[in-house]
Amino acid sequence: MGQKKQNAAGTVETLLSGWTGVEIEEHRVEQHPRRLSRFDHPAQLGDRHYQPYFQTDFSESMEELITAPHQAVQAVSSQLHSLQQLLTEQLHPDEVIWPLSMPPKLQPSDVTFLEKTFKRDWYQGYRDLLLAKYGPLQHIMCGVHVSYSPTPAIVSWYQAQHQIADRVTAKNQLMFQITQELVGFRWLLTYLFGASPLDENQPAPRPLVRSLRASHRGFGNRSDVHVSYQRLADFVNQQLEAIRTKKLFAPSEFYGPVRLKAKNGLASIPQQGIDYLELRTLDNDPFATDGVAPTTLRVVRLLILAGILFPEPWDAERLATAAAANDQVALAAPTAPLPADLQASAKQLVERLQTVVKQLPNPADWQASLAMVRDRLQDPDQTTAGRLVPYVHQDSLSDFGFQRGLATKRARQGAALSAQFPDVVPELVPVYRYLAQTGIPFRVQDPTKLVVTIADQTPITVTNPAQLAELQALWQAHFQ
Incomplete structure (x- = not known):
């Protein structure tokens, strides 16, 4: 390239x-x-x-x-x-x-x-x-x-x-x-x-x-x-x-x-x-x-x-x-x-976006979205x-x-744990579940790491399910 x-x-x-x-x-x-x-x-x-x-x-x-x-x-x-x-x-x-x-x-x-x-x-x-x-x-x-x-x-x-x-x-x-x-x-x-x-x-x-x-x-x-x-x-x-x-x-x-x-x-x-x-x-x-x-x-x-x-x-x-x-x-x-006028405007927009998206090194998902738009423009039965x-x-x-x-x-209810929570490894699901249900701000850094922020404290990196008890104690202390 x-x-x-x-x-x-x-x-x-x-x-x-x-x-x-x-x-x-x-x-x-x-x-x-x-x-x-x-x-x-x-x-x-x-x-x-x-x-x-x-x-x-x-x-x-x-x-x-x-x-x-x-x-x-x-x-x-x-x-x-x-x-x-x-x-x-x-x-x-x-x-x-x-x-x-x-x-x-x-x-x-x-x-x-x-x-x-x-x-x-x-x-x-x-x-x-x-x-x-x-x-x-x-x-x-x-x-x-x-x-x-x-x-x-x-x-x-x-x-x-x-x-x-x-x-x-x-x-x-x-x-x-x-x-x-x-x-x-x-x-x-x-x-x-x-x-x-x-x-x-x-x-x-x-x-x-x-x-x-x-x-x-x-x-x-x-x-x-x-x-x-x-x-x-x-x-x-x-x-x-x-x-x-x-x-x-x-x-x-x-x-x-x-x-x-x-x-x-x-x-x-x-x-x-x-x-x-x-x-x-x-x-x-x-x-x-x-x-x-x-x-x-x-x-x-x-x-x-x-x-x-x-x-x-x-x-x-x-x-x-x-x-x-x-x-x-x-x-x-x-x-x-x-x-007809809206159809022409939509097609022109799609083509302009296609010329941009095709420059990406991995454009498959974006091109698939544009292909879906084209299909629905051609066939209204495919719209939602x-x-x-x-x-x-x-x-x-x-x-x-x-x-x-x-x-x-x-x-x-019947899905595997990995399908229910695709962002994290199964070992961290209990921590993920607790944080989301409790309302503690966190982000997934990668499937094995959660970064948790409680109030103005230093962010905590969670890699082990055993850290759940620590998080619970910190959250309880926050409200005392």
């Missing part, structure tokens, strides 16, 4: 090395009777005041599983798989995990239970506000959120390429450039991975669509909230103004396709910079064991790469056109092809929503959802 080609490959590898994490929302459901679970959130999964890996959302049945950020997509998927395993281990015998974004059919007694039962009292006021404002059904839709933050090397590359003296300015410009790409091409993600074709809590008959949740009829703010993705300053100031005028309670009530996060809050972004972005448009994938497939995460990462390398001029008119395109795609029939259509019976996916949930639970 020539020096120029090596340099190009190194650049692509650098630009694909950002930090990615996943948060997935999913309901525990009971099988007898079929309903959202009324069992408590598993106490074995730690204290929700501080648990970084296991939380709940709008309802007590609505679990949130949160990975740490990782540079490798496979590491994200492996951790998510282990968190799903730990949740499954704590399910009541009659519970399964509902695999779809839209909840199952609710009876009036279910809605009453949902409205009156909430056990995170420190969020009670905010939850009451959301309930009064949006009703009980919007916030029990589930989804997958993908976070992204560039490495320092990516920011340095961008800073040099654009000759920007100030590093915060460079990072903000880079992150908003990526944000615009994700917002502008979210119709492509909706086409490929949309998976909410119907709402069983609306009157039938209902024409099937690709993604109710991703459409204007799904998860969104009221029409009086206007936040533009045209300029970063407007994006920040319009949210702050909506909060000041009480149209939003806080940045957490902004339900746009991408959020921007900063350690010291939204107002600090211009001076201190964006820490990470959060893509919020993906439906839960009922065909992926863990709710989102590694292939899907790679497509998101490739779209981020396109935002870095092939920035588009996203003015107000083009952003409005992109939003309309997303709604059109979301509310189309699940097996409908993309409109298209694959769901045969399972719809009498305007319902209920049988599919419960059967899929039960099959996944049984598969997890």
Whole structure:
């Protein structure tokens, strides 16, 4: 390989090395009777005041599983798989995990239970506000959120390429450039991975669509909230103004396709910079064991790469056109092809990414993701929503959802330990399980090493299961 080609490959590898994490929302459901679970959130999964890996959302049945950020997509998927395993281990015998974004059919007694039962009292006021404002059904839709933050090397590359003296300015410009790409091409993600074709809590008959949740009829703010993705300053100031005028309670009530996060809050972004972005448009994938497939995460990462390398001029008119395109795609029939103009735009994007990815020394996984996109563009039946259509019976996916949930639970219960916890050797699984369930921050350095951080103490490297007793004692001492 020539020096120029090596340099190009190194650049692509650098630009694909950002930090990615996943948060997935999913309901525990009971099988007898079929309903959202009324069992408590598993106490074995730690204290929700501080648990970084296991939380709940709008309802007590609505679990949130949160990975740490990782540079490798496979590491994200492996951790998510282990968190799903730990949740499954704590399910009541009659519970399964509902695999779809839209909840199952609710009876009036279910809605009453949902409205009156909430056990995170420190969020009670905010939850009451959301309930009064949006009703009980919007916030029990589930989804997958993908976070992204560039490495320092990516920011340095961008800073040099654009000759920007100030590093915060460079990072903000880079992150908003990526944000615009994700917002502008979210119709492509909706086409490929949309998976909410119907709402069983609306009157039938209902024409099937690709993604109710991703459409204007799904998860969104009221029409009086206007936040533009045209300029970063407007994006920040319009949210702050909506909060000041009480149209939003806080940045957490902004339900746009991408959020921007900063350690010291939204107002600090211009001076201190964006820490990470959060893509919020993906439906839960009922065909992926863990709710989102590694292939899907790679497509998101490739779209981020396109935002870095092939920035588009996203003015107000083009952003409005992109939003309309997303709604059109979301509310189309699940097996409908993309409109010709969107099809051409998607193919052009794929080809540009292919020319970049093929420079990598080991491009197989990335090329497989692009091949999947091509196949789905050619055949809508292969999209996630298209694959769901045969399972719809009498305007319902209920049988599919419960059967899929039960099959996944049984598969997890019967899997070998090495498959349940693919990141670590079996000897360290008890330590891994304790750390994740307790909520102690840790990372997997390699399959034989866990690096644990308790408060501001010096990180501890764990290589032996006998160290579990030491960790337990340190954690107990931390709370004394």
